[in-house]
Amino acid sequence: MTREIRTAGVVVTSAARRAAKERLGNAAVFVLLSIISVATVLPFLWTISSALKGPGQVFDYPPRWIPSPAHWENFATAWNRVPFGRFLLNSTFVACSVVFLRLLTSSLAAYAFARMRFPGRDAMFLLYLGTLMIPGQVTIIPRFILVRYLHWLDTYTAMILPGAFSAFGTFLLRQFFLTLPYELEDAARIDGCSRLGVYWHIILPLSRPALVALGIFTFEGEWNAFLWPLIVANNPMKMPVQVGLAFFRGMYSTEWEIMLAGTLIALVPTLVVFAAGQRYFTKGIALSGLGGR
């Protein structure tokens, strides 16, 4: 009897000690994470601060964190020096078109690969997989020559069309489609639903997580894309915002407050999209990043 109690007492004190230790550890981690997080976000805060400074104030030493007065007109100046509105519209249009087309073409192909039988299917799918290895640098030169030959330079077509087909997207969606139950599809087929009907009314609605993940990553990738639009868009009116920003840097590299204001204009939409789709981002990384492991 006494022995049991003593044992229980030992368990209790060691559990209490462990809990106390864990609280202490968590407090240390909290402090550490606070420092790291502030250090990570600091460049953004410093950019905001610098973008609001008056002419020459960015060169004050030691640096001043709170600019007074705040020069909000820097944003208007940056906005008017290059067509930032147009850049943002171009990026939005190109990114949204690519997302729509890529989701459509990839999901149609993925449906055929996952759910239909046809000769050469597996060989074709292997070919798709094989090309995933090839880096964009190998295809960028022939793509450029093709687009130039078709007189598509400085057009949205050149920016959108090559991105509209994705072997990776097809692969990702196929893997997801394979996990969906067959019973629903069979039932619908028996009731006389066409293949297209099954795809549209059953497969697509059930695949929302995969479609959203692919859509968000495609949007982010297209919005931040640089090399391809850099070589196909030379006219400022057709430039997406990243290329426009590089163009802006080339023109105004001395007035830092104006340049950083322009950079912030270009950064904000990405952060807004991130804030809106935050929970999908992390889920999407798990889904697309580790799906094939």
Added chain:
Amino acid sequence: MRGGQQRRRLLRQREQFEAWLFLAPNLAGFFVFTVFAVVFSLWISLHEWDLFNPPTFVGVANFAKLLTRDANLRRALWNTVCFALGIVPLGTAVALALALLVNRAVKGVTLFRTALYIPSVSSTIAIGIVWVWLLDPQFGLVNWFLRTIGVAHPPDWLSSTLWAKPALILMDVWKSAGYYMVIFLAGLQGIPEQLYEAALIDGATPWRKFWSITLPLLSPTIFFVVVMRIIGVFNMFELPYIMTLGGPAGSTETMVFYIYKNAFEWFQMGYAAAIAWLLFLIIFAVTYVQFRYQRRWVTYD
């Protein structure tokens, strides 16, 4: 009996026909922009072509040149290898450390995760510009901080051949830590809790738990991150383009940057295509070797 067979064959033919219809839009683009492009790229690499004059066949001359007579290419390759040696181990370690920290039930952990993730959703071009300003030798925040803590002569960063590479490495680690942190977090959360409980009963120290449970069970994720990181570094272009234009004295010029210069500044399409193929072979070889030797350290249960 016969009718049934015929009907089945008809149905199968119909399914095949429909399958091709579903595949057609993607397949058309895939063949033009990927399959044809790859073959065309090989063809281009065997020619000399400035786009203004007709291409002339030169055989393997481009490959011979890049393997034997191009010091700029050797420099670009060396720079890329330096970036890989800096970014891959450092970036992986930092991301793993962050994941271990934000995997704890700390107050405000969601906020921390978000803050750490913000750089990786921001465009490389935009934050590249921001970092040029942060790394400014006279007025940048980085050197101000270094002077404050007592470094009398902080580096000139982007205008120094010695410091430009480390500067870009640090920046890249800062930018992508959050993304790989999330991947590691997913991996950590896949480790069964019972293992840690068992270790606790055995009286294992946290350090011991990390080495004997976390690290081995996380090895597939580490492997994945390392492979992705290496491929990413070999495709590095935007950071040097926006921050240093490959300078100073070509010390941050990467392979992709050199391809870009050859193709779109000097219009040497054939030579650029040949370098692209060399890059592909390098990436392929490195990835192959990693997959080959993963069994030595990656454990799948």
